[in-house]
Amino acid sequence: MPEGADTSIAGLRGELTATAASLLSELEALGRIISDTRAQVTALRATDSAATFIPTATDELAAIVQHTAAATHEIIDTCEALESLAGRVPEAADVLQQATTRIYEACAFQDITGQRIAKVVAALQAIEARVGRVKEAVEMPAESASPSLLNGPQLPGTGVSQSDIDALFD
Amino acid sequence: MTTARNIKVLVVDDYKTMTRIIRNLLKQIDFNDTDEAADGNEALAKLRGGNFGLVISDWNMEPMTGLELLKEIRADAKLRHLPFIMVTAESKTENVVAAKQAGVSNYIVKPFNAETLREKIEKVLAHA
Numbered sequence A: 001m002p003e004g005a006d007t008s009i010a011g012l013r014g015e016l017t018a019t020a021a022s023l024l025s026e027l028e029a030l031g032r033i034i035s036d037t038r039a040q041v042t043a044l045r046a047t048d049s050a051a052t053f054i055p056t057a058t059d060e061l062a063a064i065v066q067h068t069a070a071a072t073h074e075i076i077d078t079c080e081a082l083e084s085l086a087g088r089v090p091e092a093a094d095v096l097q098q099a100t101t102r103i104y105e106a107c108a109f110q111d112i113t114g115q116r117i118a119k120v121v122a123a124l125q126a127i128e129a130r131v132g133r134v135k136e137a138v139e140m141p142a143e144s145a146s147p148s149l150l151n152g153p154q155l156p157g158t159g160v161s162q163s164d165i166d167a168l169f170d
Numbered sequence B: 001m002t003t004a005r006n007i008k009v010l011v012v013d014d015y016k017t018m019t020r021i022i023r024n025l026l027k028q029i030d031f032n033d034t035d036e037a038a039d040g041n042e043a044l045a046k047l048r049g050g051n052f053g054l055v056i057s058d059w060n061m062e063p064m065t066g067l068e069l070l071k072e073i074r075a076d077a078k079l080r081h082l083p084f085i086m087v088t089a090e091s092k093t094e095n096v097v098a099a100k101q102a103g104v105s106n107y108i109v110k111p112f113n114a115e116t117l118r119e120k121i122e123k124v125l126a127h128a
Helices: A005-047 A053-088 A090-107 A108-139 A160-168 B018-030 B040-049 B066-075 B093-101 B114-126
Strands: B009-012 B034-037 B056-057 B086-087 B104-110
Touching: A053 A090, A053 A108, A053 B114, A090 A108, A090 B018, A090 B114, A108 B018, B009 B018, B009 B040, B009 B104, B018 B034, B018 B056, B018 B114, B034 B056, B040 B066, B040 B086, B056 B114, B066 B086, B066 B093, B086 B114, B093 B104, B104 B114
Parallel strands: B009 B034, B009 B056, B056 B086, B086 B104
Antiparallel strands: none
């Protein structure tokens, strides 16, 4: 080996070692980021399972709209019945009409709240779609809610009716 | 306004509660001849087949919005002069401007009361 060549190789080795060290450092940093991200996604699964909670929330909101619409129709039915009585009690007709007018005006809340809830549902669905994509990326298995918990009011068409429950106690 | 109150009014809204509310309020201010449609397409069919003197329509409907319905009406030779009141929760300036440019007769923001409805209808019919 010619004189000086050993020194050049040593220098080259030194450079390679520095590059490798830098690469190793980058890889370690990347590893920490991946580990942190996994921990965050796992925490998300533990506290807020988008696979169940968000669809449930949208269903609950849809049920609110359905229930308030049904209640509003009943209020309007009752107002119409009161109005039909106005002819029989002429002395109270004006007061009756003023009262029913105020009730009709107030019933418009159902339309306004319905539109606002529809916006919230759209936002939740957008969040659900994004969280779903993150979950797919980290291949997390879906987690269901604890079966030991009660889930609050049943949505229309689900659960059993009061008469079905009463039948169980007869 | 006795003559004006004899006109037939078409109420267009995809919220059944809202059509019921508006029709009841119209009845209370003596507009007794009313009909309803749940969207723009149904409204156009009724308007082309009936003798209506006023349209009160919501903006947010599918598949045809209130604005699209208004444009269809203004483009129809037989319906183009029909008074049209937009009733909507959308109160952004650009929406009002778009409706005005499309030829809306007046614009009511929800929630509203019977007095506002009466006032706008009378104003529109006075210029019809």
